Amino acid sequence: MTLEIVGMTVLWTFLFGYIIVGAIDFGAGFFNAFSIITKKQHILSNVIQRYLSPVWEVTNVFFVFFFVGIVGFFPQTAYYFGTIFLIPGSIALILLAIRGSYYAFETYGNRGHKGYAFMYGLSGLLIPASLSIVLTIAQGGFVSMENGNPTLDYYALFTSPLSWSIVVLSIIAVLYISAVFLTWYANKTGDEKATGLMRKYALIWALPLIIAASGIIYELRFHNPAFYNQILDLWWMFGLSFLLWIATVLLIWKRKKYGLAVWLLIIQFALAFYGYGISHFPYLLYPELTVYEGFTNQAMAISLIVTFVLGFALLIPSLYLLFRLFLFDKRYVQGKKPKEGDN
Amino acid sequence: MMLFDDPVFASRFLTLLTLSFHIIYATIGVGVPLFIMIAQWIGIKKNDDHYILMARRWARGFVVTVAVGVVTGTIIGLQLSLLWPRFMELAGQIIALPLFMEVFAFFFEAIFLGIYLYTWDRFEDQRKHLLLLIPVAIGALMSAFFITIVNSFMNAPQGFDLINGELVNANPIMAMFNAAMPTKVAHVAVTAYMTVAFLLAAIAAFQLIRGSNHAYHKKALNLTMKVGLIFAIAAAVIGDFSGKYLAEYQPEKLAAAEWHFETEEGAPLVLYGYLDDDNEIKAAIRIPFALSVLAFGDPFAEVIGLEEFLPEESPPLIIHYYFDTMITIGMFMIFLSLLYWIGKTRNWAFIQSTWYRWLIVLGAPLSFLAIQAGWWMAEVGRQPWILRGIMTVEEAATTSDYVGLMSIFFLLLYIILGVGTVVVLRKIFKNNPVENELASTQGGDSK
Numbered sequence: 001m002t003l004e005i006v007g008m009t010v011l012w013t014f015l016f017g018y019i020i021v022g023a024i025d026f027g028a029g030f031f032n033a034f035s036i037i038t039k040k041q042h043i044l045s046n047v048i049q050r051y052l053s054p055v056w057e058v059t060n061v062f063f064v065f066f067f068v069g070i071v072g073f074f075p076q077t078a079y080y081f082g083t084i085f086l087i088p089g090s091i092a093l094i095l096l097a098i099r100g101s102y103y104a105f106e107t108y109g110n111r112g113h114k115g116y117a118f119m120y121g122l123s124g125l126l127i128p129a130s131l132s133i134v135l136t137i138a139q140g141g142f143v144s145m146e147n148g149n150p151t152l153d154y155y156a157l158f159t160s161p162l163s164w165s166i167v168v169l170s171i172i173a174v175l176y177i178s179a180v181f182l183t184w185y186a187n188k189t190g191d192e193k194a195t196g197l198m199r200k201y202a203l204i205w206a207l208p209l210i211i212a213a214s215g216i217i218y219e220l221r222f223h224n225p226a227f228y229n230q231i232l233d234l235w236w237m238f239g240l241s242f243l244l245w246i247a248t249v250l251l252i253w254k255r256k257k258y259g260l261a262v263w264l265l266i267i268q269f270a271l272a273f274y275g276y277g278i279s280h281f282p283y284l285l286y287p288e289l290t291v292y293e294g295f296t297n298q299a300m301a302i303s304l305i306v307t308f309v310l311g312f313a314l315l316i317p318s319l320y321l322l323f324r325l326f327l328f329d330k331r332y333v334q335g336k337k338p339k340e341g342d343n
Numbered sequence: 344m345m346l347f348d349d350p351v352f353a354s355r356f357l358t359l360l361t362l363s364f365h366i367i368y369a370t371i372g373v374g375v376p377l378f379i380m381i382a383q384w385i386g387i388k389k390n391d392d393h394y395i396l397m398a399r400r401w402a403r404g405f406v407v408t409v410a411v412g413v414v415t416g417t418i419i420g421l422q423l424s425l426l427w428p429r430f431m432e433l434a435g436q437i438i439a440l441p442l443f444m445e446v447f448a449f450f451f452e453a454i455f456l457g458i459y460l461y462t463w464d465r466f467e468d469q470r471k472h473l474l475l476l477i478p479v480a481i482g483a484l485m486s487a488f489f490i491t492i493v494n495s496f497m498n499a500p501q502g503f504d505l506i507n508g509e510l511v512n513a514n515p516i517m518a519m520f521n522a523a524m525p526t527k528v529a530h531v532a533v534t535a536y537m538t539v540a541f542l543l544a545a546i547a548a549f550q551l552i553r554g555s556n557h558a559y560h561k562k563a564l565n566l567t568m569k570v571g572l573i574f575a576i577a578a579a580v581i582g583d584f585s586g587k588y589l590a591e592y593q594p595e596k597l598a599a600a601e602w603h604f605e606t607e608e609g610a611p612l613v614l615y616g617y618l619d620d621d622n623e624i625k626a627a628i629r630i631p632f633a634l635s636v637l638a639f640g641d642p643f644a645e646v647i648g649l650e651e652f653l654p655e656e657s658p659p660l661i662i663h664y665y666f667d668t669m670i671t672i673g674m675f676m677i678f679l680s681l682l683y684w685i686g687k688t689r690n691w692a693f694i695q696s697t698w699y700r701w702l703i704v705l706g707a708p709l710s711f712l713a714i715q716a717g718w719w720m721a722e723v724g725r726q727p728w729i730l731r732g733i734m735t736v737e738e739a740a741t742t743s744d745y746v747g748l749m750s751i752f753f754l755l756l757y758i759i760l761g762v763g764t765v766v767v768l769r770k771i772f773k774n775n776p777v778e779n780e781l782a783s784t785q786g787g788d789s790k
């Protein structure tokens with residue numbers, strides 16, 4: 001493996017991590033707001049709050065990791081994407097800011113405040129939508145070089161069916177991933193009503209998900225045939241992903257093994273996501289920038305990788321502790337007080 | 344308007360806006376964990392509920408500011424690429440390492456903060472819970488450490504060669520340990536602790552002014568003023584070292600800050616004043632030899648004047664005011680907290696007086712102003728360079744036409760976030776005064 005590929009794999013993995021934990025987080029915020037509006041709050045809020053509170057900041061770091069890492073490994077992306085991403089990037093940032101802070105305002109300060117809950121619920125859906133635009137841009141066709149500076153053709157971008165399908169997919173994926181996860185989590189808390197409701201949401205979003213995903217592959221055929229052909233070469237990854245999707249839906253349908261369903265879902269998305277990434281290789285931005293041209297110098301690459309390994313050695317035990325205390329601790333999950341007599 | 348016509352100006356404006364806003368929360372983020380730790384530690388040691396409650400209440404407010412710190416930090420992190428793409432393209436090759444390390448520091452901090460906040464009652468032994476704070480405090484300090492390294496690199500770039508515009512022989516470690524790093528990192532860390540000490544002192548003093556005579560507030564005031572004094576002195580000492588760094592490596596910044604136009608030996612320190620139309624200094628206080636002492640620790644040393652630099656490479660003279668603001672506030676805070684300490688040991692009555700407590704309340708906004716002034720002096724004083732001697736701000740900025748528009752949106756966002764923070768913090772503490780909380784813990788269980 002060359003250093004370029006190591007770097008790209010690390011970054012792609014973190015992006016994947018962000019997509020999964022972010023989707024759970026964003027979707028949970030949305031379901032929370034939705035349940036307040038539809039007056040089903042009593043069913044969901046507890047489950048969602050108990051999961052979200054300790055982890056939301058961790059979710060955000062995944063995102064920061066990705067954009068700091070990509071500038072480190074591929075400094076030229078700062079130039080290309082930085083110049084063209086100003087508007088969608090700024091919108092995403094504003095939404096992220098509203099979401100993060102209003103989440104905290106509601107949770108720590110003003111529990112049950114409808115306006116706050118609504119704000120962070122809605123912004124959570126729009127964030128993936130605005131961030132996903134970067135994937136569309138990276139497929140090429142929307143960027144031209146003017147006076148040596150990359151410029152984005154907003155008209156083409158906003159009228160392209162491809163960009164809208166990607167936006168739609170990102171929203172549906174958020175809802176689906178989050179619903180499946182929360183079905184499992186609610187089930188663990190022993191809350192049957194919440195489990196039932198989340199299960200219903202998971203099933204509702206399952207079919208739209210697969211339709212949107214297939215739609216994108218279909219659009220790509222016209223938009224970027226080279227990329228499309230590379231995707232076809234990796235048909236088995238996408239096929240396997242599809243089979244896992246069926247398996248997940250079946251488990252949820254039959255109310256069986258929700259934990260396994262979550263794992264299958266993660267693998268399903270991983271296969272599709274890495275399949276997509278591999279097909280995109282070696283381009284970072286079609287056709288201007290490849291992984292090889294954009295790569296940093298040897299010394300920086302090696303120091304980043306060493307830092308990454310050391311940093312990870314530090315994080316794994318800490319993350320393990322976090323999950324053990326909050327995700328897998330029976331008493332916490334079920335909302336029981338840790339021991340009697342404390343307040 | 345320049346904001347809408349000139350991407351360079353707009354990018355500077357937006358960077359100024361975002362950083363100035365983030366730095367408020369970042370300072371709190373660096374400082375508060377240390378004080379929670381101190382309070383909780385004293386509480387455990389003396390078996391005093393007041394200090395434990397202090398730690399709890401500070402932590403409760405802290406989560407709100409952390410949230411805004413995290414989102415504004417995320418904004419500035421991505422904005423660096425959005426607004427300064429050419430700079431990040433070049434600098435990414437050499438100074439990405441500390442930025443990357445910073446992310447791990449955040450990660451570490453975020454995980455343990457999450458654990459700490461939700462485990463107040465999970466440990467039988469309170470000391471174990473206190474242990475969880477150590478990674479939070481270290482993580483926050485490390486974040487400041489790494490990001491300040493990036494900033495010091497911009498002031499004193501090293502660790503690479505530029506050949507035909509290509510960056511070669513990169514040595515990321517050498518780039519990190521640049522000449523500006525030691526003083527800058529130390530000054531930033533110490534001033535963050537100092538500012539947070541006076542912030543917490545101001546809250547306690549305010550409660551006392553409002554008529555609460557509870558021992559809780561007195562203990563809080565006593566603790567924070569004393570720790571604040573230590574850090575205020577440290578800030579001045581390290582600030583002096585920062586001046587010596589400037590004299591050696593960025594003499595143009597020091598000269599501009601001091602309106603020191605002609606190279607001379609035994610240079611005086613110019614405080615306050617203004618410039619008339621002929622660039623003559625008016626109404627200023629001159630302290631003989633003091634600039635030479637600040638610059639080299641020797642009253643007769645020669646200090647380089649602005650005349651030796653090209654006009655287009657000289658920093659704006661306005662930084663003089665920023666410098667004065669910072670130093671004045673620094674000295675004032677040392678004086679104020681020293682007075683408290685002496686007054687306390689000698690039982691002077693006036694430290695209990697309302698007017699003195701109002702001064703302490705004033706100390707919080709002043710300390711934050713000093714932080715802002717310090718950064719404006721450091722950053723504006725680097726002009727026209729973004730990477731001193733290598734790349735100008737003009738070359739680095741984005742060419743996109745929409746920065747002005749985005750600046751308006753971000754301005755609105757910061758207003759909303761700023762107001763939101765205040766509203767939420769007030770609500771948390773107003774509905775839950777110390778007296779009630781103490782009554783409920785003492786009545787309820789036997790902790």
Ligand code: HDD
Pocket residue numbers: 498523526527528530531534535537538578579580581582583585586589596669670672673674710711713714715716717718719720721722724
């Ligand atoms: C509470 C805040 C505070 C206080 C009281 C002081 N400073 Fe400061 N100063 C900062 C907060 C700050 C800062 C915000 O942290 C800066 C901005 C950039 C940096 O490295 O630290 C800074 C920068 C800074 C610089 C510029 C460094 C550079 O550009 O590289 C100098 C020369 C000083 N300081 C000197 C002093 C002196 C002599 C002080 C005497 C009392 C002092 N500071 C008090």
Ligand code: HEM
Pocket residue numbers: 354355356358359362363366423427490491493494497718719722723726729736
């Ligand atoms: C470490 C914390 C930092 C703080 C608190 C800070 C603070 C500031 C402030 C207050 C300004 C406005 C000055 C002006 O209007 O001229 C500024 C300008 C700027 N900063 Fe920094 N800075 C920091 C680090 C950085 C870093 C790491 C970068 C880039 C990677 C950066 C890039 C810039 C740029 C490009 C400007 C615009 C210069 C200009 O205003 O013309 N800063 N910064």
Ligand code: HEM
Pocket residue numbers: 057060061064365366368369370371372373408409410411412413414415416417418419420423449450453483484486487490491531535
């Ligand atoms: C150019 C300058 C800066 C950049 C790019 C930057 C970047 C960031 C980012 C991305 C975050 C969010 C991390 C997360 O998701 O958890 C953050 C938060 C934070 N930053 Fe900044 N930062 C800058 C300046 C500073 C300075 C000067 C300090 C310290 C003096 C600082 C201290 C912190 C701290 C302590 C946090 C954690 C949040 C909190 O506790 O409030 N940052 N910063």
